[in-house]
Amino acid sequence: MPEMTLVDSVNDALHTAMDEDDRVVVMGEDVGVNGGVFRATEGLHDSYGEERVIDTPLAEAGIVGTALGMAMYGLRPVPEIQFMDFIYPGFDQIVNEIAKLRYRSGDQYEAPMVIRTPYGGGIRGGHYHSQSSEAYFTHTPGLKIVVPSTPQDTKGLLLSAIEDPDPVMFLEPKRVYRAVSDDVPEGHYTEPIGEARLAREGEDVTLIAYGAMHHVAMEAAERAADEGVSCEVVDLRTLVPFDRETLEESVTKTGRAVIVQEAPRTAGFAAELSAFLHEECILHMIAPVQRVTGLDTPFPYTLEEEYLPTPTRVLDAIDETLTY
Amino acid sequence: MAVADLEQRLDPQGEPTGDPPSLDEDELLRIYRAMAATRRVDERCMKLQRQGRIGFYGASTGEEAAAVGSAAALDEEDWVFPALRQGGVMLYRGWSLEKWFHHLFGNEEAAEKGRSMPCHFSDRDVNQVSWSSCMATQLPHAVGMAYAADYQGDDTVAAAYLGDGATSEGDFHTAMNFAGVWDAPVVFICNNNHWAISVPSEKQTASETFAQKAEAYGFEGHRVDGNDVLAMYEATREAVEKARRGEGPTMIEAVTYRIRGHSTSDDPSRYRDEEEVEDWRRKDPLHRYQKYLVMQDVAAPDDFEAIHEEIEAEIEEALAAAEEGSPPDLESTVEDVYDEVPPHLADQMAALKNQLEE
Ligand SMILES: Cc1ncc(C[n+]2csc(CCOP(=O)(O)OP(=O)(O)O)c2C)c(N)n1
Numbered sequence: 183m184p185e186m187t188l189v190d191s192v193n194d195a196l197h198t199a200m201d202e203d204d205r206v207v208v209m210g211e212d213v214g215v216n217g218g219v220f221r222a223t224e225g226l227h228d229s230y231g232e233e234r235v236i237d238t239p240l241a242e243a244g245i246v247g248t249a250l251g252m253a254m255y256g257l258r259p260v261p262e263i264q265f266m267d268f269i270y271p272g273f274d275q276i277v278n279e280i281a282k283l284r285y286r287s288g289d290q291y292e293a294p295m296v297i298r299t300p301y302g303g304g305i306r307g308g309h310y311h312s313q314s315s316e317a318y319f320t321h322t323p324g325l326k327i328v329v330p331s332t333p334q335d336t337k338g339l340l341l342s343a344i345e346d347p348d349p350v351m352f353l354e355p356k357r358v359y360r361a362v363s364d365d366v367p368e369g370h371y372t373e374p375i376g377e378a379r380l381a382r383e384g385e386d387v388t389l390i391a392y393g394a395m396h397h398v399a400m401e402a403a404e405r406a407a408d409e410g411v412s413c414e415v416v417d418l419r420t421l422v423p424f425d426r427e428t429l430e431e432s433v434t435k436t437g438r439a440v441i442v443q444e445a446p447r448t449a450g451f452a453a454e455l456s457a458f459l460h461e462e463c464i465l466h467m468i469a470p471v472q473r474v475t476g477l478d479t480p481f482p483y484t485l486e487e488e489y490l491p492t493p494t495r496v497l498d499a500i501d502e503t504l505t506y
Numbered sequence: 507m508a509v510a511d512l513e514q515r516l517d518p519q520g521e522p523t524g525d526p527p528s529l530d531e532d533e534l535l536r537i538y539r540a541m542a543a544t545r546r547v548d549e550r551c552m553k554l555q556r557q558g559r560i561g562f563y564g565a566s567t568g569e570e571a572a573a574v575g576s577a578a579a580l581d582e583e584d585w586v587f588p589a590l591r592q593g594g595v596m597l598y599r600g601w602s603l604e605k606w607f608h609h610l611f612g613n614e615e616a617a618e619k620g621r622s623m624p625c626h627f628s629d630r631d632v633n634q635v636s637w638s639s640c641m642a643t644q645l646p647h648a649v650g651m652a653y654a655a656d657y658q659g660d661d662t663v664a665a666a667y668l669g670d671g672a673t674s675e676g677d678f679h680t681a682m683n684f685a686g687v688w689d690a691p692v693v694f695i696c697n698n699n700h701w702a703i704s705v706p707s708e709k710q711t712a713s714e715t716f717a718q719k720a721e722a723y724g725f726e727g728h729r730v731d732g733n734d735v736l737a738m739y740e741a742t743r744e745a746v747e748k749a750r751r752g753e754g755p756t757m758i759e760a761v762t763y764r765i766r767g768h769s770t771s772d773d774p775s776r777y778r779d780e781e782e783v784e785d786w787r788r789k790d791p792l793h794r795y796q797k798y799l800v801m802q803d804v805a806a807p808d809d810f811e812a813i814h815e816e817i818e819a820e821i822e823e824a825l826a827a828a829e830e831g832s833p834p835d836l837e838s839t840v841e842d843v844y845d846e847v848p849p850h851l852a853d854q855m856a857a858l859k860n861q862l863e864e
């Protein structure tokens with residue numbers, strides 16, 4: 183298996199999908215000739231031509247709205263939104279149209295499409311190149327939300343998303359686009375949407391995270407181990423629908439949970455997970471769930487490292503649950 | 507449909523065409539100075555980025571005339587809603603270079619307190635509203651501001667800048683439509699620099715020109731040589747005067763070219779020919795204007811050297827001052843989210859401080 187970075191794995195998955203199925207089209211700003219500002223679509227334009235790899239006008243509502251029309255008519259569009267921070271001009275199309283088409287048409291029409299977008303902080307991008315706004319979308323019935331954290335999962339999940347009959351938002355942790363690499367299977371290969379990955383087994387506390395924060399959780403687990411604390415780490419992978427079984431099992435076993443999310447705290451996805459754990463596992467829990475999150479502020483520029491959750495902050499939260 | 511003529515006051519050799527400009531010598535030199543400062547500051551900032559001293563930069567090389575020529579036609583009390591390449595507007599309006607560098611370094615001394623990424627120049631002192639990065643979002647604001655000024659009986663005009671790429675966003679069309687319906691005192695200035703990152707302007711629109719879009723919204727659009735600073739000045743002046751007379755909006759398409767990459771994160775060799783860039787280098791707005799100034803005896807060739815040296819010295823001084831600046835206080839992260847820091851944010855900050863102090 184070749185070793186790949188996360189962004190190369192996105193690219194590999196797109197090549198694989200376009201090779202296998204000529205209904206797959208890629209579209210967005212700078213995705214064609216330039217191969218994407220992060221190079222996620224590198225080489226696609228050369229291999230599949232401008233009819234299938236479309237450099238669109240600069241308009242997110244147009245990108246996702248026309249993708250919906252294509253999806254209705256049988257294509258499998260994979261629109262890219264250059265940064266998640268720029269998705270909002272397309273918000274109405276996503277939330278009111280793409281998410282609801284199957285339901286409001288009584289299942290006569292469907293919207294099989296994958297909206298890929300890099301999200302998250304840690305790249306010195308300030309308010310408009312750092313947002314982690316998954317919660318707006320997890321709150322929208324009709325969308326599946328996938329957030330990979332490793333190159334291997336990225337390919338498997340992206341190919342699953344493209345095959346999925348429902349619209350999927352595929353959020354790519356750009357902070358680790360090139361910072362992580364692992365072995366990625368060649369050719370067609372899928373990972374199931376809706377299943378978490380048990381990334382590390384442990385006894386004392388369950389750490390739950392997704393995307394870039396999974397790596398923060400792993401580092402915290404490593405450091406906790408040095409202090410004799412055994413962490414189980416769950417990489418959520420899919421936010422909607424999330425893997426209830428894995429979470430329930432793990433927290434029933436450990437009795438403690440720390441959830442890490444880089445998005446602002448209030449009404450973030452960690453709150454949903456926390457509510458779920460309290461509802462389902464309360465009799466097994468030794469301490470209330472702890473959340474380690476971004477602040478309830480716009481994403482700062484200079485002080486971004488202070489804003490973002492760190493392994494140290496996760497360790498503090500672990501400590502809170504242990505000393506409760 | 508015939509393509510509208512390109513409005514010019516200077517031919518590529520700097521020879522005046524048509525009426526002489528309505529500017530005196532001091533004004534002509536102030537314009538030159540701001541253009542030259544923009545060019546030099548950009549060069550310095552590109553270097554700072556390469557040295558890793560700032561994280562990002564988007565230069566406006568080649569587009570100085572579009573920025574400064576239009577800025578010179580505005581009054582001090584007019585409001586500016588910039589896009590990415592309007593640093594020259596700020597410099598013409600007298601914004602200090604020290605503040606410029608504080609902003610690039612993300613210092614607490616910056617007008618925006620170190621919260622925004624580089625190149626989001628804004629300062630209430632020069633009536634330049636903060637730009638958000640999100641393409642075209644500023645345009646409806648400009649129309650609303652213009653409406654409010656009119657409503658309050660002020661004769662303040664809004665200058666709303668955008669790029670060719672931004673004309674594809676819904677907010678552009680919404681703003682143009684509202685401006686037309688309301689007869690708002692706003693001037694849209696669209697730098698058609700032929701590229702939106704890697705996407706050429708032919709892929710943004712099937713219209714012959716960007717200027718003609720104004721027609722559909724019920725007002726005039728002018729296609730102006732954006733590398734001709736006097737043409738930019740005159741076209742903007744007419745549009746501003748018209749707006750002040752209560753005769754509504756105008757759109758100006760400044761036909762120009764993005765000489766450098768989109769930003770320091772971009773490699774234009776991936777998508778465009780160097781030949782095209784060379785063609786446009788020959789139309790350099792600064793050289794053209796220099797020739798004009800010399801021909802008109804407003805300046806001697808040596809004067810430019812002196813001006814450039816002065817600018818370089820100012821840059822070094824401002825840079826040195828900004829390098830002494832400090833990062834924002836941790837606590838400032840939770841300030842200005844609201845007028846007052848609400849209890850939950852105060853708690854979050856207290857917890858964070860505790861953790862960081864451990
Ligand atoms: C809503 C939105 N979508 C995408 C982007 C990413 N982006 C930044 S600049 C740019 C191109 C802008 O082109 P243009 O409007 O022509 O301005 P120029 O950079 O040429 O001055 C793009 C796509 C953005 N900033 N905002």
Ligand SMILES: [Mg+2]
Nearest residue numbers: 669670701702
């Ligand atoms: Mg442009």
